[in-house]
Amino acid sequence: MPRKAAARVKDVPAEAISRHLGARVKQLRSDRNWSLEALAGASGVSRSMLSEIEREQANPTLAVTLRIAQAFGMSLSELIETPGVSSSITVIRHHDRAFHYRSDDHCRIRTLSPLNLEKDVEFYEVELQPGGALRSAPHFEGTREFLTVVKGLVKVESNEDTDTLHHGDSTTYRADVPHAILNAGKGEALVFLVVIYR
CATH class of the missing domain: 1.10.260.40 (lambda repressor-like DNA-binding domains)
Structure with a gap:
């Protein structure tokens, strides 16, 4: 220790x-x-x-x-470590497998927010291989997602709406309808995703 x-x-x-x-x-x-x-x-x-x-x-x-x-x-x-006696700084290490929410050949999701907190905001790092996609059913009513593309070319779908984002682009969209993040390029795509529950 x-x-x-x-x-x-x-x-x-x-x-x-x-x-x-x-x-x-x-x-x-x-x-x-x-x-x-x-x-x-x-x-x-x-x-x-x-x-x-x-x-x-x-x-x-x-x-x-x-x-x-x-x-x-x-x-x-x-x-x-117990609350109240631990540091006010919480660190999530890159290699900590406990925070790897999903990991397969096409998609890896790593949560960047503490697992043990009841929260209205969740923060994720999402890696998508060529052809990879993260498809989600509707979340709670009023939920929105905010996404920033760090690497690659990404297509975002929210219900019937779609848009394509390049490196450095950001978007926000409804997540209380069927939605998806797709790698639309030939290389790996990396995005930061923030989910905000109303």
């Missing part, structure tokens, strides 16, 4: 860390739509132990906690 993180955590009562850990594991699992069985398979920690941790009925060993952190693609300190 980094020294600063250790310093922030050491004065917190063990019960508070255990309570925070249970809620944190449950939230992270929910964010990924993982069942207890899925987390057990990824971490090597039994389903019953994970259930007890989430219900704050277990005080896991350091080794067990580390395995859970690794299953989420996090460091130990990132998993156990």
Whole structure:
């Protein structure tokens, strides 16, 4: 654990860390739509132990906690840092697989906003390979998306409307109707996407 993180955590009562850990594991699992069985398979920690941790009925060993952190693609300190004693700066590392929302041969989506926050705004980095597309069903009424093209040629569809964007172009469009982002070029496309819920 980094020294600063250790310093922030050491004065917190063990019960508070255990309570925070249970809620944190449950939230992270929910964010990924993982069942207890899925987390057990990824971490090597039994389903019953994970259930007890989430219900704050277990005080896991350091080794067990580390395995859970690794299953989420996090460091130990990132998993156990408690609100109010951690830094006011939250960093999402480029290599942190926990923030890779989707990754396949045609499309990779990385969330750039913290997973554990209830928020009205979401921020994503989207990579589209040639021929790749990100198609979405309507979001909640009033939802809009804001998109900036960092690289490549991109076509945006919102219901019946379409437009093509080049490097440096930005757009906003309704996302409470069927919508899509398509790579319209011959090379990789990279965009930053902001979703705002009304």
